[in-house]
Amino acid sequence: MKILVTAGPTREPIDPVRFISNRSSGKMGYAVAGAAVRLGHETVLVSGPVALTPPEKVEVISVVTAEEMLAAVQQRIGWCDALVMAAAVCDWRPRSPCLQKIKKLEMSRGLQLKATPDILRIVRSRKENRIFVGFAAETRDVTKEAQRKLAEKGLDLIVANDVSQKDAGFEVDTNRVKLISADGKCDSLPLMSKNEVAERIINWIMSKDKNCPPDAGSAKGRTSSPPADISIDGKR
Ligand code: C5P
Numbered sequence: 001m002k003i004l005v006t007a008g009p010t011r012e013p014i015d016p017v018r019f020i021s022n023r024s025s026g027k028m029g030y031a032v033a034g035a036a037v038r039l040g041h042e043t044v045l046v047s048g049p050v051a052l053t054p055p056e057k058v059e060v061i062s063v064v065t066a067e068e069m070l071a072a073v074q075q076r077i078g079w080c081d082a083l084v085m086a087a088a089v090c091d092w093r094p095r096s097p098c099l100q101k102i103k104k105l106e107m108s109r110g111l112q113l114k115a116t117p118d119i120l121r122i123v124r125s126r127k128e129n130r131i132f133v134g135f136a137a138e139t140r141d142v143t144k145e146a147q148r149k150l151a152e153k154g155l156d157l158i159v160a161n162d163v164s165q166k167d168a169g170f171e172v173d174t175n176r177v178k179l180i181s182a183d184g185k186c187d188s189l190p191l192m193s194k195n196e197v198a199e200r201i202i203n204w205i206m207s208k209d210k211n212c213p214p215d216a217g218s219a220k221g222r223t224s225s226p227p228a229d230i231s232i233d234g235k236r
Helices: 027-038 066-076 119-126 142-152 194-208
Strands: 002-007 012-015 018-020 042-047 059-062 082-085 092-094 113-115 131-138 157-162 177-181 186-188
Touching: 002 027, 002 066, 012 092, 018 092, 027 042, 027 082, 027 194, 042 066, 066 119, 082 119, 082 194, 119 131, 131 142, 131 194, 142 157, 142 177, 157 194, 177 194
Parallel strands: 002 042, 002 082, 042 059, 082 131, 131 157
Antiparallel strands: 012 018, 092 113, 157 177, 177 186
């Protein structure tokens, strides 16, 4: 299969030296990309700014803002069989980022915000037979919120995690998630490494792919490359 993964936070500029962002480290999305490659899939990773080395054999497209992430996903959506949106896209951005550094006193006027584009909602019209997986990082009503997002964004699967726990969610190497699918199934996984969670997600995708042979986990020789029509930074 061809799998498109997003990872990390986005950064929304306030001025040339300041930005709004979030605590996402990118570890979960990078683990998903790594698992996808290990299980024999062609993988493209759209990454926000993170301090991680990408898995080998993954093409990385580096982005900063939600707008840039949207553009990268739109460029590659036609190529992929499955989209895994693990990125923690900022929900808000400054209404008019300043070209010059804002003076401390000027800032007291307050920051005007506007919503960023909702990438999953926008690419929903191009879902066709593609498998769409989203994430829901919540601090309360985890299952209920995740189910709402699953339906609202037209997903096949949502990976829900309670980020108020110390050993799960942001920054750490482990996660405790629920896999909630559009057919109503809910699989509560125990605490496991993000690599193991990632493999569960890729295996779930493979189980839903009608074109995937049963031994596709060891598939080799998928060589066709995606179109290289936007900047690629393999060193991030
Ligand atoms: O931020 P939220 O909890 O709504 O994210 C749920 C899912 O939607 C995640 O998979 C996230 O990557 C995606 N998302 C998006 N565009 C946004 C915000 C979130 O595609 N602007």
